[in-house]
Amino acid sequence: xxxxxxxxxxxxxxxxxxxxxxxxxxxxxxxxxxxxxxxxxxxxxxxxxxxxxxxxxxxxxxxxxxxxxxxxxxxxxxxxxxxxxxxxxxxxxxxxxxxxxxxxxxxxxxxxxxxxxxxxxxxxxxxxxxxxxxxxxxxxxxxxxxxxxxxxxxxxxxxxxxxxxxxxxxxxxxxxxxxxxxxxxxxxxxxxxxxxxxxxxxxxxxxxxxxxxxxxxxxxxxxxxxxxxxxxxxxxxxxxxxxxxxxxxxxxxxxxxxxxxxxxxxxxxxxxxxxxxxxxxxxxxxxxxxxxxxxxxxxxxxxxxxxxxxxxxxxxxxxxxxxxxxxxxxxxxxxxxxxxxxxxxxxxxxxxxx
Amino acid sequence: xxxxxxxxxxxxxxxxxxxxxxxxxxxxxxxxxxxxxxxxxxxxxxxxxxxxxxxxxxxxxxxxxxxxxxxxxxxxxxxxxxxxxxxxxxxxxxxxxxxxxxxxxxxxxxxxxxxxxxxxxxxxxxxxxxxxxxxxxxxxxxxxxxxxxxxxxxxxxxxxxxxxxxxxxxxxxxxxxxxxxxxxxxxxxxxxxxxxxxxxxxxxxxxxxxxxxxxxxxxxxxxxxxxxxxxxxxxxxxxxxxxxxxxxxxxxxxxxxxxxxxxxxxxxxxxxxxxxxxxxxxxxxxxxxxxxxxxxxxxxxxxxxxxxxxxxxxxxxxxxxxxxxxxxxxxxxxxxxxxxxxxxxxxxxxxxxxxxxxxxxxxxxxxxxxxxxxxxxxxxxxxxxxxxxxxxxxxxxxxxxxxxxxxxxxxxxxxxxxxxxxxxxxxxxxxxxxxxxxxxxxxxxxxxxxxxxxxxxxxxxxxxxxxxxxxxxxxxxxxxxxxxxxxxxxxxxxxxxxxxxxxxxxxxxxxxxxxxxxxxxxxxxxxxxxxxxxxxxxxxxxxxxxxxxxxxxxxxxxxxxxxxxxxxxxxxxxxxxxxxxxxxxxxxxxxxxxxx
Numbered sequence: 001x002x003x004x005x006x007x008x009x010x011x012x013x014x015x016x017x018x019x020x021x022x023x024x025x026x027x028x029x030x031x032x033x034x035x036x037x038x039x040x041x042x043x044x045x046x047x048x049x050x051x052x053x054x055x056x057x058x059x060x061x062x063x064x065x066x067x068x069x070x071x072x073x074x075x076x077x078x079x080x081x082x083x084x085x086x087x088x089x090x091x092x093x094x095x096x097x098x099x100x101x102x103x104x105x106x107x108x109x110x111x112x113x114x115x116x117x118x119x120x121x122x123x124x125x126x127x128x129x130x131x132x133x134x135x136x137x138x139x140x141x142x143x144x145x146x147x148x149x150x151x152x153x154x155x156x157x158x159x160x161x162x163x164x165x166x167x168x169x170x171x172x173x174x175x176x177x178x179x180x181x182x183x184x185x186x187x188x189x190x191x192x193x194x195x196x197x198x199x200x201x202x203x204x205x206x207x208x209x210x211x212x213x214x215x216x217x218x219x220x221x222x223x224x225x226x227x228x229x230x231x232x233x234x235x236x237x238x239x240x241x242x243x244x245x246x247x248x249x250x251x252x253x254x255x256x257x258x259x260x261x262x263x264x265x266x267x268x269x270x271x272x273x274x275x276x277x278x279x280x281x282x283x284x285x286x287x288x289x290x291x292x293x294x295x296x297x298x299x300x301x302x303x304x305x306x307x308x309x310x311x312x313x314x315x316x317x318x319x320x321x322x323x324x325x326x327x328x329x330x331x332x333x334x335x336x337x338x339x340x341x342x343x344x345x346x347x348x349x350x351x352x353x354x
Numbered sequence: 355x356x357x358x359x360x361x362x363x364x365x366x367x368x369x370x371x372x373x374x375x376x377x378x379x380x381x382x383x384x385x386x387x388x389x390x391x392x393x394x395x396x397x398x399x400x401x402x403x404x405x406x407x408x409x410x411x412x413x414x415x416x417x418x419x420x421x422x423x424x425x426x427x428x429x430x431x432x433x434x435x436x437x438x439x440x441x442x443x444x445x446x447x448x449x450x451x452x453x454x455x456x457x458x459x460x461x462x463x464x465x466x467x468x469x470x471x472x473x474x475x476x477x478x479x480x481x482x483x484x485x486x487x488x489x490x491x492x493x494x495x496x497x498x499x500x501x502x503x504x505x506x507x508x509x510x511x512x513x514x515x516x517x518x519x520x521x522x523x524x525x526x527x528x529x530x531x532x533x534x535x536x537x538x539x540x541x542x543x544x545x546x547x548x549x550x551x552x553x554x555x556x557x558x559x560x561x562x563x564x565x566x567x568x569x570x571x572x573x574x575x576x577x578x579x580x581x582x583x584x585x586x587x588x589x590x591x592x593x594x595x596x597x598x599x600x601x602x603x604x605x606x607x608x609x610x611x612x613x614x615x616x617x618x619x620x621x622x623x624x625x626x627x628x629x630x631x632x633x634x635x636x637x638x639x640x641x642x643x644x645x646x647x648x649x650x651x652x653x654x655x656x657x658x659x660x661x662x663x664x665x666x667x668x669x670x671x672x673x674x675x676x677x678x679x680x681x682x683x684x685x686x687x688x689x690x691x692x693x694x695x696x697x698x699x700x701x702x703x704x705x706x707x708x709x710x711x712x713x714x715x716x717x718x719x720x721x722x723x724x725x726x727x728x729x730x731x732x733x734x735x736x737x738x739x740x741x742x743x744x745x746x747x748x749x750x751x752x753x754x755x756x757x758x759x760x761x762x763x764x765x766x767x768x769x770x771x772x773x774x775x776x777x778x779x780x781x782x783x784x785x786x787x788x789x790x791x792x793x794x795x796x797x798x799x800x801x802x803x804x805x806x807x808x809x810x811x812x813x814x815x816x817x818x819x820x821x822x823x824x825x826x827x828x829x830x831x832x833x834x835x836x837x838x839x840x841x842x843x844x845x846x847x848x849x850x851x852x853x854x855x856x857x858x859x860x861x862x863x864x865x866x867x868x869x870x871x872x873x874x875x876x877x878x879x880x881x882x883x884x885x886x887x888x889x890x891x892x893x894x895x896x897x898x899x900x901x902x903x904x905x906x907x908x909x910x911x912x913x914x915x916x917x918x919x920x921x922x923x924x925x926x927x928x929x930x931x932x933x934x935x936x937x938x939x940x941x942x943x944x945x946x947x948x949x950x
Contacts, residue, residue: 083843
């Protein structure tokens with residue numbers, strides 16, 4: 001069993017807090033992703049698991065063992081960095097074999113065979129004698145993965161492994177990583193700033209912001225039921241509109257706006273606070289342009305239209321608030337339009353201004 | 355695992371060993387010198403310091419400040435009323451005066467070089483840029499002899515002048531000679547620092563300024579000048595510190611009339627007046643530490659983050675026949691002639707004079723003299739072969755000590771935080787304390803012995819010499835290794851550690867091989883510093899058969915039994931030049947293996 005458990009972990013650099021009371025638990029064989037904007041603490045979390053940072057408070061457990069004070073070389077984790085950090089003075093084979101010399105006790109198959117197997121696993125068989133510089137970015141990424149896996153780590157840590165690659169390669173390689181992880185069944189913590197990547201390949205996702213974990217959940221839950229305004233804004237395209245509380249029991253809200261208020265009440269699961277004003281989140285694909293028969297209709301004007309190929313991304317203006325709509329019609333809309341919304345598509349994401 | 359435990363302990367032990375070594379060979383000896391100046395039989399006293407400060411011989415006109423502070427305003431008014439007559443500078447005043455003049459000369463000689471190297475393209479530009487580091491590591495006593503060989507009464511210059519039917523000139527034992535010799539050392543430093551800054555100016559910044567309507571001159575003033583001025587000031591400040599503490603140059607090219615503080619300290623030590631030497635050394639050290647502190651403060655503020663971007667385009671130096679019609683290019687060639695005379699002249703003179711008799715004919719007499727010295731059985735003879743062997747042995751000893759020390763301090767310096775500032779401080783102190791002071795301290799603590807728990811501990815001359823050399827050399831290792839280590843992606847180390855390597859193994863197997871060139875460059879420096887070190891060696895090798903090539907050289911220069919003939923010294927200087935040059939080539943060849 002190689003689960004990873006962080007409990008109330010805080011890390012600071014020169015007195016500046018980088019992680020504040022981070023708690024999360026990654027179960028055996030799980031693909032767990034930390035996602036958030038730069039500076040949110042996701043890489044620090046990863047480095048704390050790897051042993052490169054020591055927590056000020058809190059505990060880190062790997063495979064049921066508290067690893068406080070255990071140096072990185074004894075933690076049995078494999079790590080892949082954004083720039084791969086392949087040792088330039090060693091061949092591909094020497095890179096992959098580097099961790100084997102410290103394996104204790106020595107493995108059952110001989111090292112050469114193990115390296116060959118790993119190169120085959122990442123689809124790089126026969127490249128062993130090359131120098132890392134001779135390889136493309138994607139190939140280097142595969143070698144870095146093979147090198148991290150060579151000593152047979154309990155946990156695989158991936159620190160933005162794809163962000164140095166171009167968009168198309170990134171999408172292809174993330175599937176390779178996911179397939180490999182499934183095949184090996186290795187507990188994996190993946191760090192990325194790309195929320196789409198996080199949703200695409202993870203079993204569970206933790207959204208981080210300002211050194212804290214904002215929400216942990218399956219990708220679908222993160223997308224559909226954002227727990228905070230930050231998560232609603234960070235994950236996917238979204239509309240955040242002003243709402244007013246109609247009643248607290250049962251919890252009901254309505255869309256609020258200066259002169260054009262919507263009387264339709266929307267039943268919600270719960271209200272975040274006693275505030276009269278709340279923020280409502282509505283995904284662009286849940287706003288139907290031209291649907292006048294929907295329970296909630298807004299009369300808006302079209303500002304800007306982006307053509308995406310499979311749809312239009314329409315920036316509308318309703319009551320001085322910007323509303324983003326995903327529209328799959330044949331032609332770009334213009335002028336005044338009606339926007340239809342189902343009450344079920346509306347989520348409360350927090351009190352006004354929170 | 356046992357070995358892991360050892361590996362983990364290695365780095366902390368290395369840090370402690372480095373600190374302990376520095377304490378023994380640098381901090382404690384220097385402290386004893388400083389303590390001697392302010393302690394009288396164990397109780398603190400300002401007496402010796404005040405004696406020096408109020409003695410017009412040392413402080414010149416400034417002694418009034420300590421003797422009669424209240425009379426200073428009246429004295430100043432009187433001085434102005436009498437129309438600013440010349441004032442007596444005193445030893446400290448003269449030392450600062452010659453340092454200031456040397457700084458101006460170094461800037462004047464070095465700045466055009468930076469302009470040419472950064473703005474013009476020509477064959478050998480890169481080589482020339484690399485060569486600017488060489489004068490800095492040349493043994494100063496050898497350079498001094500080279501200057502004597504060039505400008506002396508029977509030197510190359512006078513040989514040429516007589517050959518042309520012109521009279522002889524007397525340039526030696528003048529302030530000018532000392533200043534030119536200082537420029538030989540420090541102008542390349544100015545060139546090097548300013549060239550680096552000039553090359554890091556992003557051409558797009560200049561182009562933007564021009565596009566916004568600035569003339570080439572205003573673009574230079576607004577964009578280029580602010581970028582190179584800090585490096586120029588840094589170079590000037592360093593030059594001032596170095597020339598303030600200059601020793602062998604002044605010793606060989608001036609006489610006691612042109613003595614600086616450092617030379618006077620040496621003279622006091624030879625006269626066995628250690629207490630006055632200590633007082634003078636203390637004042638000198640305080641002054642140079644203050645200047646070095648200024649330099650560090652300034653340098654810390656100037657650290658630029660740029661480096662990306664394209665440098666300014668370089669013009670071609672030669673443009674066919676048109677070259678002769680370009681005043682700038684003609685001026686550059688004139689500058690080139692001056693530079694060749696100043697930089698190549700002394701070394702060439704050394705070689706030529708070592709095979710030239712006073713009447714100008716070819717002779718091998720000086721080398722035969724060296725052989726005769728070697729064969730002599732008389733006690734106290736300075737033999738060339740032991741000098742060469744000693745120099746190489748001490749050089750290797752210095753390498754063995756200075757390279758690990760320098761690497762350890764580099765690790766501390768690049769780690770950031772408190773350790774980094776501590777390392778910076780440890781690192782800078784030896785730069786600001788003159789070799790004479792270190793040598794004097796080592797003489798008192800190691801050679802004469804230190805009483806510890808009732809036992810008198812002494813270290814023989816050679817050990818003290820290697821220790822002093824290591825203290826002088828390790829900052830150069832650190833200065834080479836720290837930037838390379840700091841510039842190396844820390845994820846290489848992290849990757850190695852997550853793969854199971856201890857911190858020590860990551861250092862030895864990944865980091866050091868990746869910055870091998872910098873480590874070797876540092877080692878080459880350390881070796882060259884050791885081979886050329888004179889200031890503390892001359893004190894520690896007194897009366898012991900542990901003299902090195904530079905010390906032997908100095909003894910030949912001062913050997914009155916040889917008459918005014920510089921021949922043997924030039925022959926020894928040529929040998930020193932060859933050994934220094936060969937060791938550089940050897941290390942360079944070794945280093946070739948690690949170069950990517």
